[in-house]
Amino acid sequence: MPLQITANRPDPALFDLPWSTPLEEWDARYLAALPRGISRHVVRFVRVGDLVIAVKEIKEEIARGEYELLRSLRRLDMPSVVPYGIISGRKAADGTPLDACLLTRHLEFSLPYRALFSQRLRPDTAKRLLDALAVLLVRLHLAGFWWGDVSLSNTLFRRDAGSFTAYLVDAETGQLLPALSNGQRTHDLDIARVNIAGELMDLAAGGVLEDEADPIEISENIVLRYEQLWEELTGVERFETGDRWRVDERIRRLNQLGFDVDELAMTTDVDGTSIQIQPKVVDAGHHSRRLMRLTGLDVQEGQARRLLNDLDSFRAGENRQNESEEIVAHDWMTRVYEPIARNIPRDLTHKLEPAQVFHEVLEHRWYLSEKVGGDVTTEWAFADYLAHVLPTKPDEESVVGIDTMALPVVARRSGPHTTA
Ligand SMILES: Nc1ncnc2c1ncn2[C@@H]1O[C@H](COP(=O)(O)OP(=O)(O)OP(=O)(O)O)[C@@H](O)[C@H]1O
Numbered sequence: 001m002p003l004q005i006t007a008n009r010p011d012p013a014l015f016d017l018p019w020s021t022p023l024e025e026w027d028a029r030y031l032a033a034l035p036r037g038i039s040r041h042v043v044r045f046v047r048v049g050d051l052v053i054a055v056k057e058i059k060e061e062i063a064r065g066e067y068e069l070l071r072s073l074r075r076l077d078m079p080s081v082v083p084y085g086i087i088s089g090r091k092a093a094d095g096t097p098l099d100a101c102l103l104t105r106h107l108e109f110s111l112p113y114r115a116l117f118s119q120r121l122r123p124d125t126a127k128r129l130l131d132a133l134a135v136l137l138v139r140l141h142l143a144g145f146w147w148g149d150v151s152l153s154n155t156l157f158r159r160d161a162g163s164f165t166a167y168l169v170d171a172e173t174g175q176l177l178p179a180l181s182n183g184q185r186t187h188d189l190d191i192a193r194v195n196i197a198g199e200l201m202d203l204a205a206g207g208v209l210e211d212e213a214d215p216i217e218i219s220e221n222i223v224l225r226y227e228q229l230w231e232e233l234t235g236v237e238r239f240e241t242g243d244r245w246r247v248d249e250r251i252r253r254l255n256q257l258g259f260d261v262d263e264l265a266m267t268t269d270v271d272g273t274s275i276q277i278q279p280k281v282v283d284a285g286h287h288s289r290r291l292m293r294l295t296g297l298d299v300q301e302g303q304a305r306r307l308l309n310d311l312d313s314f315r316a317g318e319n320r321q322n323e324s325e326e327i328v329a330h331d332w333m334t335r336v337y338e339p340i341a342r343n344i345p346r347d348l349t350h351k352l353e354p355a356q357v358f359h360e361v362l363e364h365r366w367y368l369s370e371k372v373g374g375d376v377t378t379e380w381a382f383a384d385y386l387a388h389v390l391p392t393k394p395d396e397e398s399v400v401g402i403d404t405m406a407l408p409v410v411a412r413r414s415g416p417h418t419t420a
C-alpha cells in the first residue's frame, strides 16, 4: 500500500517529511524542540507550513480510533488537542512496514506538567493544576467520555489568569458513551488518583516538589474537588415553595463556577409544598461567552472573568452604570484593553497570550500601587511590566529548551501503560 494521508485539510508539505524513517531516527532539522510529557510511544514535533504538529507513532487501528475520538471531543466542545490527520502505509527503504502516525496540532501556550515543575514553583501550583484537571474530568464525564488513563502526563495545561485550564492530550483508552454510570466515573477517579500519586512521587524524588507537599494527599484532593463540582453541577436541591429565590441562587452559583445552565428540571411534590430542582444540561464557558458577546474577544474562562471584572470597574469608575453594556465594553476595549494587547513588542509576543499579559499587568498594577502606597495608572504599570517582568519570562507559545525528559522517573505509573 502506498503512503496515505487522511486529514481534514492536509498540507502537501507533509510529503516532505521522512515517513520512511522510524520517527525516533528523524533528523533534528525536521523537529521543533518543544517540551513533551512522558509517553510510551515515540512523539515528536514538526513544523508543517505555519503549524506545529505533534506526531505520534502508533498502530494504525489505534491511531484511527484516537483520531475519531478526538474529532468527537472537538464537536462536543471539550478542551482537547485538535486532531490533524493520520499517516498510514509507511514503509522503510528496505520494504519493512512501519507503524502509522497520528498527527495533532500542537496546543499553543500549553505546558506539560513537568515543564511547570522544572523550576520550583509556588507551593499551591500542584493544587491549581489538579483543580484544573478536576474541572476537565467533570466536563468530560458530563459529555459521556470515559477516559481510562487520567494522568498528569496525559493532560496539557495553559495558564488562565491566576489558575490553569487543563486539556486532554491522550484519548487512546477513552470511550464515548451516551452517559456514564456512577461506577464508570468512580473507576476513572481511581485511575486518576493512583496515576497522579505516582507522578507526584516522581517529582518528589527529583526534588522538585515542595517538601511539605504530600503526593497521596494531593492526589486524594482531586477526588474531593471533582465530587464537589459534580454535586454542584448535577445535584438535586429541595426547598419550600416560598423559597423560589433559590432557583436564581443556584443558577448564579453555577455561573460563578463558569457554567451556564441550558436546562433545569423543576418539579413540585404531590401536595405542592416543596420544589425540587436539578440542572440537566450545563455548559462550561459562562464568562468567556459573555466576554465574546460584548467584545468579540475569544479567551479562556479565567481570563474572561478577569477582563470582565476590569470592565466592571471601568464602568463604575466612569459612572456609566446606566449606559448600555455593549457601548461601555467597546470603550473599554479601545481605551484599556487594546492599548496593552496591541503594544506588546513583537519579540515578546511568544512569551504569553495577550489576555494573559493583560491579567499580569493588572496584577503588576496592584503590586506597584502597594509599593508606592497609592493608585498607579495602567499605562505606567504596563511600561514597568514590559521593562522588568515580561522579558524575564520563558517563551510559552513554544517553550524551547526545557528538557523535561531529563527529569528523573522513579515510580512507575500504574494503569494500562507504564512509562517509557
Ligand atoms: N498536540 C499536542 N500538543 C502539545 N503536546 C503534545 C501534543 N500531542 C502530544 N504532546 C506531548 O506528547 C506527550 C505524549 O503524548 P501521548 O500521551 O499522546 O503519548 P502516549 O505514548 O500515547 O502516552 P501513554 O504513555 O500515556 O500511552 C504528551 O504528554 C504531550 O506532552
Ligand SMILES: [Mg+2]
Residues within 6 Å of the ligand: 038, 039, 040, 153, 154, 170
Ligand atoms: Mg500519554
